Amino acid sequence: MQIFNTLTRKKEEFVPLEEGKVKMYVCGPTVYNLIHIGNARPMIVFDTVRRYLEYKGYEVNFVSNFTDVDDKIIKKANEEGVSAEEISERYIEECKKDMEGMNVRPATTHPQATQEIDGMIEMIQSLIDKGFAYPAADGTVYFRVKKFDEYGKLSHKNLDDLQSGFRSLLVSGEEQKEDPLDFVLWKPKKEGEPFWPSPWCDGRPGWHIECSVMSKKYLGEEIDIHAGGEDLIFPHHENEIAQSECCNGRQFARYWMHNAFLNIDNHKMSKSLGNFRTVREISEQYDLQVLRFFMLSAHYRSPLNFSADLMESSKNALERIREAAGKLKDRKEAGQGSLTAEEQQLLQEALAFNAQFEKAMDDDFNTADAVAAVFELVRFANTHLSETSSSEFAGALLEQLLALTDVLGLIALPREEMLDKEIEDLIAERQEARKAKNFARADEIRDLLLAKGIILKDTREGVKWKRA
Ligand code: AMP
Ligand code: ZN
Numbered sequence: 115m116q117i118f119n120t121l122t123r124k125k126e127e128f129v130p131l132e133e134g135k136v137k138m139y140v141c142g143p144t145v146y147n148l149i150h151i152g153n154a155r156p157m158i159v160f161d162t163v164r165r166y167l168e169y170k171g172y173e174v175n176f177v178s179n180f181t182d183v184d185d186k187i188i189k190k191a192n193e194e195g196v197s198a199e200e201i202s203e204r205y206i207e208e209c210k211k212d213m214e215g216m217n218v219r220p221a222t223t224h225p226q227a228t229q230e231i232d233g234m235i236e237m238i239q240s241l242i243d244k245g246f247a248y249p250a251a252d253g254t255v256y257f258r259v260k261k262f263d264e265y266g267k268l269s270h271k272n273l274d275d276l277q278s279g280f281r282s283l284l285v286s287g288e289e290q291k292e293d294p295l296d297f298v299l300w301k302p303k304k305e306g307e308p309f310w311p312s313p314w315c316d317g318r319p320g321w322h323i324e325c326s327v328m329s330k331k332y333l334g335e336e337i338d339i340h341a342g343g344e345d346l347i348f349p350h351h352e353n354e355i356a357q358s359e360c361c362n363g364r365q366f367a368r369y370w371m372h373n374a375f376l377n378i379d380n381h382k383m384s385k386s387l388g389n390f391r392t393v394r395e396i397s398e399q400y401d402l403q404v405l406r407f408f409m410l411s412a413h414y415r416s417p418l419n420f421s422a423d424l425m426e427s428s429k430n431a432l433e434r435i436r437e438a439a440g441k442l443k444d445r446k447e448a449g450q451g452s453l454t455a456e457e458q459q460l461l462q463e464a465l466a467f468n469a470q471f472e473k474a475m476d477d478d479f480n481t482a483d484a485v486a487a488v489f490e491l492v493r494f495a496n497t498h499l500s501e502t503s504s505s506e507f508a509g510a511l512l513e514q515l516l517a518l519t520d521v522l523g524l525i526a527l528p529r530e531e532m533l534d535k536e537i538e539d540l541i542a543e544r545q546e547a548r549k550a551k552n553f554a555r556a557d558e559i560r561d562l563l564l565a566k567g568i569i570l571k572d573t574r575e576g577v578k579w580k581r582a
Contacts, residue, residue, distance in 0.1 A: 115476045120370040121268055125478055130338050136167050136174045137333040141342035144181040145205035146190045148392040149212055152376045152383050158406050159373045159414040160341050161218040166475050169521045177332045178221040180206050182228050183318055188307050198308050212393040215402035217523045225328040231310045233327040234319045237361050238299045246360040247299055250290040253315025255300040262356045269348035297353055299323050322353035340367035344374055373414045379421055407432045410481040410522055438492040439526040445508035457507040460498050467491040471518050488518050532566050541577050
C-alpha cells in the first residue's frame with residue numbers, strides 16, 4: 115500500500131512501526147461553531163483511510179482531538195456572555211451529531227486540550243530544560259526555532275526565506291523573542307480568559323503544543339500517520355514536529371497526510387464572501403451520505419469544488435448503488451435455491467471488482483477510482499440478476515457490495531423507511547405526552563423519529579415533519 119508522504123513529497127510503501135497495528139492522529143476542529151463542509155473533508159477522508167486500514171487487517175488506534183481553548187472560542191463566549199467551556203461543550207456535541215450523520219466513526223480517543231494541561235506543562239518544561247525553549251520576562255514561553263536543525267523539513271521551507279518574511283512581519287509585543295521565528299508554547303492570561311497556573315505564569319497553552327502532547331499521551335512518542343488539512347502543514351505541523359522531536363529525541367510521525375481544500379463554486383469558502391456552508395445546513399437538504407459520496411468522488415489530494423450540480427449528481431449516483439442493493443436484497447429474500455454452475459462462474463468474475471477496488475485504495479487511497487469499481491460491480495449485478503437468480507447468488511453479490519461500500523463509509527442499504535401513518539401516529543402521541551407534561555416521552559419520540567430520518571418542526575400551525 116502506497117501513501118503520499120508530505121515529508122518526502124513521494125508515494126511510499128506503508129510499513130507500520132509495529133506489525134498489524136497503526137497509530138494515527140488527525141488534527142480535529144476548533145469548536146466554536148457548527149462545523150463547515152470544509153472541516154467535513156478531513157473527517158470523511160481520514161475516516162475512510164482508517165476503515166480501509168481495518169479492511170486490510172490492521173488494528174487502528176485512531177486519535178483525533180477537539181481544540182477547546184482558543185481565541186475564537188473565547189470571543190464567542192464573551193459575545194454570548196457564557197463560559198468558554200459552555201461554548202466548546204455545546205459545539206463538541208453538535209460536531210458529534212454531524213459526524214454520525216456523515217457516518218464518520220468516533221475516534222478511539224477524542225482528547226480535549228483543556229483536559230491535558232498538565233502534560234503540556236510537562237513537555238514545555240522538558241523543552242526548556244533541554245535548551246529548546248525559554249520563558250520571557252512576562253511569562254510567555256517560546257520555542258527556539260533555530261535550535262532545531264531540521265525545522266522546515268515538512269513544509270520544505272528554508273530558514274533564510276522564513277527569516278526574511280518574518281522580519282518584516284515582526285509585530286509589537288514580540289520584541290521579547292530572541293528570534294522572530296520563535297513561536298509560543300505558553301502565553302499569559304488576559305482579562306476574561308480561561309487560565310491555568312504554570313511555573314511561568316497563569317495562562318494557557320499555544321495551539322501547537324496541544325497536539326504534540328495528546329499524540330504522545332494516547333499513541334506514544336513515535337506514530338505511523340499524522341494527518342490534517344493542507345493549511346496545517348505550516349506552521350502547525352512543522353511546529354508539532356519541532357516540539358515533539360526535540361522533546362522526545364526521535365522521529366514524531368512516519369507518514370504525513372494532508373487533504374486539499376474544498377472550495378465553493380470555485381471560490382474559497384469564507385464568512386466574508388457569504389458562501390460559508392455548515393454541515394447542518396446541508397443536512398436540511400440532503401442525506402449526509404450524499405455529502406460523503408461527493409467528498410469521496412475526488413482524490414483527497416485534489417482540490418474539490420462544491421456545487422449544487424455536483425451534489426445532485428452525487429445524490430443520483432448514491433441512489434443507483436442503493437437501488438442495486440435493494441434489488442439484491444429482495445432477490446435474496448424472495449428467491450430460493452443454491453448457486454448454479456453459471457452463477458458460481460459469475461461470482462468468480464465479480465471478484466475482479468474487489469481487486470480493482472483494492473488496487474485503487476492501495477494507490478494512496480484513490481477513492482475516486484474505488485467508487486468507479488463499486489459502480490462496475492453495480493452494473494454487473496444489474497446485468498446478471500434476474501427473476502430466476504438463486505437466493506445465494508443475490509446474497510453473495512449483496513455481501514460483496516456492502517463490504518466495499520462499508521469501507522467507504524457509504525450505507526448502501528438504508529434504514530427501512532417509515533410509513534407516513536406511523537410517523538403521524540407518533541407525532542400525535544408526542545403531542546399527548548407534551549400535554550400531559552411527560553416531556554421525557556416527548557423527547558424520546560422526537561429522537562426516535564430523528565433516528566429514522568424524520569425531522570420535526572413546531573410551527574404556529576402545529577407540528578410539521580419532513581424526511582432528512
Ligand atoms: P480548524 O477548525 O480550522 O482547525 O479546521 C479543522 C480541520 O479542517 C483542519 O484539518 C483543517 O485543515 C480542515 N479544513 C478547514 N477548512 C477546510 C476546507 N475549506 N477544505 C478542506 N479542509 C479544511
Ligand atoms: Zn494538530
